[in-house]
Amino acid sequence: MRRALVVAGVEFRALTRTRSFLLGLLLxxxxxxxxxxxxxxxxxxxxxxxxxxxxxxVDHTGSLFPALELAAARHNESAKxxxxxxxxxxxxxxxxxxxxxxxxxxxxxxxxxxxxxAAAASAExxxxxxxxxxxxxxxxxxxxxRSLQEELRTRALRSPGVSAELRARLERxxxxxxxxxxxxxxxxxxxxPDPDSAHPALRARIDRLGAxxxxxxxxxxxxxxxxxxxxxxxxxxxxxxxEKTSRVGEILLSSASPLQLMLGKLLGSLGACGIAAVLxxxxxxxxxxxxxxxxxxxxxxxxxxxYLVLAVLLWGSIYLTIGAACxxxxxxxxxxxxxTLLQLLPVMVIGPVMEQPTGTFARVLSLLPxxxxxxMLLRLGYDPAPPMLEIAxxxxxxxxxxxxxxxxxARVLRVGLLAHGRTASLREIxxxxxxx
Amino acid sequence: MGEAVRLDEVTVAFGGHRAVxxxxxxxxxxxxxxxxxxxxxxxxxxxxxxxxxxxxRAGRVAVLGETNLARxxxxxxxxxxxxxxxxxxxxxxxxxxxxxxxGAPASSLRARIDTWLAxxxxxxxxxxxxxxxxxxxxxxxxxxxxxxxxxxxxxxxxPLSGLDPVNVELVAAxxxxxxxxxxxxxxxxxxxxxxxxxxxxxxxxxxxxxxxEGTLDEIQARYAxxxxxxxxxxxxxxxxxxxxxTAVHGEGRRRDVxxxxxxxxxxxxxxxRAPVRHFEIVRPSLHDVFVRIAGPDAQEATADA
Numbered sequence: 001m002r003r004a005l006v007v008a009g010v011e012f013r014a015l016t017r018t019r020s021f022l023l024g025l026l027l028x029x030x031x032x033x034x035x036x037x038x039x040x041x042x043x044x045x046x047x048x049x050x051x052x053x054x055x056x057x058v059d060h061t062g063s064l065f066p067a068l069e070l071a072a073a074r075h076n077e078s079a080k081x082x083x084x085x086x087x088x089x090x091x092x093x094x095x096x097x098x099x100x101x102x103x104x105x106x107x108x109x110x111x112x113x114x115x116x117x118a119a120a121a122s123a124e125x126x127x128x129x130x131x132x133x134x135x136x137x138x139x140x141x142x143x144x145x146r147s148l149q150e151e152l153r154t155r156a157l158r159s160p161g162v163s164a165e166l167r168a169r170l171e172r173x174x175x176x177x178x179x180x181x182x183x184x185x186x187x188x189x190x191x192x193p194d195p196d197s198a199h200p201a202l203r204a205r206i207d208r209l210g211a212x213x214x215x216x217x218x219x220x221x222x223x224x225x226x227x228x229x230x231x232x233x234x235x236x237x238x239x240x241x242x243e244k245t246s247r248v249g250e251i252l253l254s255s256a257s258p259l260q261l262m263l264g265k266l267l268g269s270l271g272a273c274g275i276a277a278v279l280x281x282x283x284x285x286x287x288x289x290x291x292x293x294x295x296x297x298x299x300x301x302x303x304x305x306x307y308l309v310l311a312v313l314l315w316g317s318i319y320l321t322i323g324a325a326c327x328x329x330x331x332x333x334x335x336x337x338x339x340t341l342l343q344l345l346p347v348m349v350i351g352p353v354m355e356q357p358t359g360t361f362a363r364v365l366s367l368l369p370x371x372x373x374x375x376m377l378l379r380l381g382y383d384p385a386p387p388m389l390e391i392a393x394x395x396x397x398x399x400x401x402x403x404x405x406x407x408x409x410a411r412v413l414r415v416g417l418l419a420h421g422r423t424a425s426l427r428e429i430x431x432x433x434x435x436x
Numbered sequence: 437m438g439e440a441v442r443l444d445e446v447t448v449a450f451g452g453h454r455a456v457x458x459x460x461x462x463x464x465x466x467x468x469x470x471x472x473x474x475x476x477x478x479x480x481x482x483x484x485x486x487x488x489x490x491x492x493r494a495g496r497v498a499v500l501g502e503t504n505l506a507r508x509x510x511x512x513x514x515x516x517x518x519x520x521x522x523x524x525x526x527x528x529x530x531x532x533x534x535x536x537x538x539g540a541p542a543s544s545l546r547a548r549i550d551t552w553l554a555x556x557x558x559x560x561x562x563x564x565x566x567x568x569x570x571x572x573x574x575x576x577x578x579x580x581x582x583x584x585x586x587x588x589x590x591x592x593x594x595p596l597s598g599l600d601p602v603n604v605e606l607v608a609a610x611x612x613x614x615x616x617x618x619x620x621x622x623x624x625x626x627x628x629x630x631x632x633x634x635x636x637x638x639x640x641x642x643x644x645x646x647x648x649e650g651t652l653d654e655i656q657a658r659y660a661x662x663x664x665x666x667x668x669x670x671x672x673x674x675x676x677x678x679x680x681x682t683a684v685h686g687e688g689r690r691r692d693v694x695x696x697x698x699x700x701x702x703x704x705x706x707x708x709r710a711p712v713r714h715f716e717i718v719r720p721s722l723h724d725v726f727v728r729i730a731g732p733d734a735q736e737a738t739a740d741a
Contacts, residue, residue, distance in 0.1 A: 002539070003537055006533070006536045006537050007537070010533050014522075014524075242522075242523075245520075246520035246521065246522070246523065247516060247518040247519060247520030248520045248521060248522055250489065250514075250516045250518065251514060251516060251520075251534065251581065252537070253487075253489055254487045254488075254489060254509065254512070254514040254516075255509055255510075255514075255534065255537040255538055256509070256537055257506060414489075418484070418489060418490075420518060
């Protein structure tokens with residue numbers, strides 16, 4: 001272990017003292033910030049809220065304008081995205097303001113005249129007079145009709161001639177209640193037994209996070225894990241390739257076993273990855289605590305830590321293997337391209353997973369060791385949270401794959417570092433693994 | 437004293453090619469053992485076997501009395517033939533890293549590094565980056581990297597290659613000093629003169645097999661040329677009449693005489709016939725032996741066989 005720690009110390013210093021590491025440490029938050037800013041600024045004009053529709057109202061009844069004001073307030077409160085807000089102005093007569101037919105200046109878009117008989121107890125239609133641009137009329141007519149009809153209907157219902165029973169019947173509300181159905185007899189075998197009953201303590205811990213807190217933290221943690229792992233493991237490839245091409249590897253292998261060398265390199269990489277993760281997650285949690293007053297969700301943090309360690313072991317071993325098997329940077333592309341694409345898999349499938357976080361596709365990807373860390377953290381941000389059995393299974397599969405990758409890398413390192421000047425074929429690598 | 441290295445019937449094969457073929461060799465503790473042989477004969481592979489870098493297909497290996505070679509990594513220093521160091525590290529960082537890998541105590545490391553750098557005339561370069569060193573400096577640094585943990589056994593693959601004559605002398609003196617301290621040195625070289633000068637024992641590997649092993653005297657006796665060198669006034673015709681003489685080479689007073697009999701009998705007969713000012717038995721150089729074993733004639737003979 002002493003040798004592994006010596007290697008780890010040197011690898012850690014070599015990794016963290018480079019300009020690329022410092023840049024890599026700072027760039028993701030800056031990119032995220034700039035990306036968000038750019039997206040906001042570049043949002044298409046049609047998605048921006050349109051300017052409010054200005055109505056000047058002449059209310060000859062003297063009583064209906066407050067009802068319209070209330071309706072406008074409700075409308076504006078629920079207006080989202082491209083919905084147009086409504087601004088009302090109470091004027092005494094049409095002569096007080098003239099409609100801005102050209103749509104310029106501060107004049108109202110539409111003049112609305114409510115006749116004096118509108119509030120009378122009558123069955124005759126109320127005829128509103130609208131003056132202004134036709135476009136404005138089209139957008140507001142329906143709202144005006146609904147709002148005034150609602151007010152007149154309410155007044156009519158409250159008039160002395162209407163019995164309490166009739167009023168109650170007319171104002172009868174329709175409510176909904178939801179109750180989850182039990183599985184049908186035929187579905188009993190298809191549905192897995194509730195795994196959480198076997199892990200009540202852990203389940204309770206996860207549940208305590210709450211859906212809101214998970215969604216705020218889990219998704220950013222998945223992104224942090226992706227960046228931190230990438231930042232720490234990619235240099236392992238370059239370092240190993242350099243050790244091979246410069247022949248330092250032979251000296252190292254005469255002083256430490258391939259496994260000790262591997263573990264040292266992975267530990268050093270884990271340290272660098274830890275710095276990045278702690279920095280990113282620290283900022284995230286500080287924001288969470290400062291802005292939302294939320295405590296750090298410990299259960300999620302533990303899962304994040306476990307996935308981070310296993311992801312570094314897995315990807316670090318893969319890149320070490322490639323570095324030891326290749327003769328130079330150019331030759332390495334044949335192996336680096338598929339490995340990098342595999343590492344980018346979570347980014348490529350993030351859309352479908354976010355659309356259906358509990359679907360089969362998302363569940364498979366969150367069990368697949370190459371995408372499990374990000375996908376499982378992502379799914380933890382949605383309700384219902386993944387069952388504990390799935391989380392445990394993904395961790396076990398990832399751990400087994402990472403251990404296998406470490407063993408393979410150690411065997412390839414032993415032979416590859418000594419095989420100067422040539423890039424191994426996949427068949428040769430397989431032979432090294434068998435006989436290394 | 438015992439043996440520092442023992443190889444018994446060791447065979448290493450890469451695919452169908454036998455790089456080392458049933459090789460047996462014993463190196464006494466405290467000796468400087470030279471390993472010579474043509475390129476691709478299996479010298480480097482043999483050294484890698486001793487370092488547990490390559491596992492033999494057959495045979496038994498013991499280093500410093502241990503058959504589990506992982507246990508003696510800290511006690512063995514290695515200078516590979518293909519040299520390289522971390523280009524961006526400083527000289528001190530490089531030595532500290534490799535020394536600590538070998539278990540050198542951290543407390544005395546700084547002083548130890550300074551001592552060794554002074555010993556190879558690199559004292560002013562401790563904080564310099566490796567990629568700024570000259571080739572000769574880098575080679576000396578690599579030698580120090582192999583020595584810094586002060587190992588019991590040193591395995592040096594071509595330690596003198598690429599060094600200028602001044603540095604060759606410096607390294608030769610260093611190796612003599614280490615030998616005097618009782619350390620065992622196993623070195624491979626293509627420089628036959630250096631091998632004759634530095635090594636107590638010499639082994640030659642040819643096509644993966646050990647074809648020669650012994651002290652220089654033993655080797656020279658075994659490969660004696662049957663030739664003497666004399667300085668005499670006797671004419672060549674007289675020399676040809678003496679017992680055992682098959683040929684006379686050279687002109688003037690000093691000539692080489694080929695014999696198929698005992699040199700003592702030839703000398704007695706010559707002294708009786710003419711005054712002799714100089715007499716020596718011509719011994720084969722290591723270079724001669726090497727060429728006789730691995731030269732084109734030998735290679736053709738081996739191929740025919």
